[in-house]
Amino acid sequence: MKTGTRQQEGDNSKKHQLLRFVLCALLLAVSLPADAQQPKKVPRIGVISQGSLSSDARSIKAFREGLRGLGYVEGQNITIEYRYAEGVDERFPILADELVQLKVNVIVAHNTPATRAAKNATQTIPIVMEGVTDPVGTGLVASLAHPGGNVTGLSNVGSDLGGKRLELLKEAFPKVSRVAVLWDSANAGNAVWLAEMKVAAGPVRITLQPLDVHGADGFERAFSAIKKEHADALSVLWNAPVNTNRARIVDFAAKSKLPAIYASNLFGDIGGLMSYGTNDADLWRRAATYVDKILKGAKPADLPVEQPTKFEFIINLKAAKQIGLTVPPSVLARADKVIR
Secondary structure (H helix, E strand, O other), rough: OHHHHHHHHHHHHHHHHHHHHHHHHHHHHHHHHHHHHOOOOOOEEEEEEOOOOOOOHHHHHHHHHHHHHHOOOOOOOEEEEEOOOOOOOHHHHHHHHHHOOOOOEEEEEEEEHHHHHHHHHHHOOOOOOOOOOOOOOOOOOOOOOOOOOOOOEEOOOOOOHHHHHHHHHHHHHHEEEEEEEEEOOOOHHHHHHHHHHHHHHOOOOOOEHHHHHHOHHHHHHHHHHHHHHOOOOEOOOHHHHHOOHHHHHHHHHHHHHOOOOOOHHHHHHHHHOOOOOOOOOHHHHHHHHHHHHHHHHOOHHHHOOOOOOOOEEEEHHHHHHHOOOOHHHHHHOOOEEOOO
């Protein structure tokens, strides 16, 4: 009996040990995958754009392509919160505050007023500016090489862009003597361009007619003033109201038979006669590289601001033909792209 009892006790002990082993193995099997499958925190990017969902579709597409090329796929390993000003500068502070409340990891701000609003809203969230004409002069960064603070990114400032557009307009159409200028006084970059144009206007014997358009309702007044003062050409600076009213402006220029030069290459595809400036889509793609660096730990203060190295001159011959103008071969030869 004692032998049988000892054997039974030994068997029970082995069963208990086996049971404990199995339970431990099961617990380990359950706990390890749970730890391994803990979801990683997906970075959230905030974008403040000056236009609308439709007007900025091409730019946002370029930004997404830039991110994708760096391994970020929206909806998978990155989230993007879009905020559109719809051409109204006063909306920028509200949109910036919304993104700060969402605690985004990075804010991408398109143009000077948007970047200023973002900087006013937060001193801690990194901000990548895009398309800012004078980031140092407007106080957004301390210097291009050493931005300081929480703002860095891409400037669209060039060597006398405003004056260069005026010279191209005069070279293409020598009889031009009075040029209406659509600009937005709320945009510090526009003020820089307009100042350059005033300096360049004298040597080429052009009188400027600056028209401050600060919102969609200002365009009809500006158009009436152009007709009343008999301007014989048009220069359109890039800003939020202009961005969302591109087709309206091009249509006015065509119906008025006014030769026009624009600050953005986005006008060429919708019938704009000429444009000279940076490639907007390219700036958005490059903005993605700043986002990538910041998400990987870089500080905005240590990332130098990039300046454009290439400017595009685009001529739309279809638009020229529509209003009965002939572009000289010498000017066509200088174009980077000719739309026929």
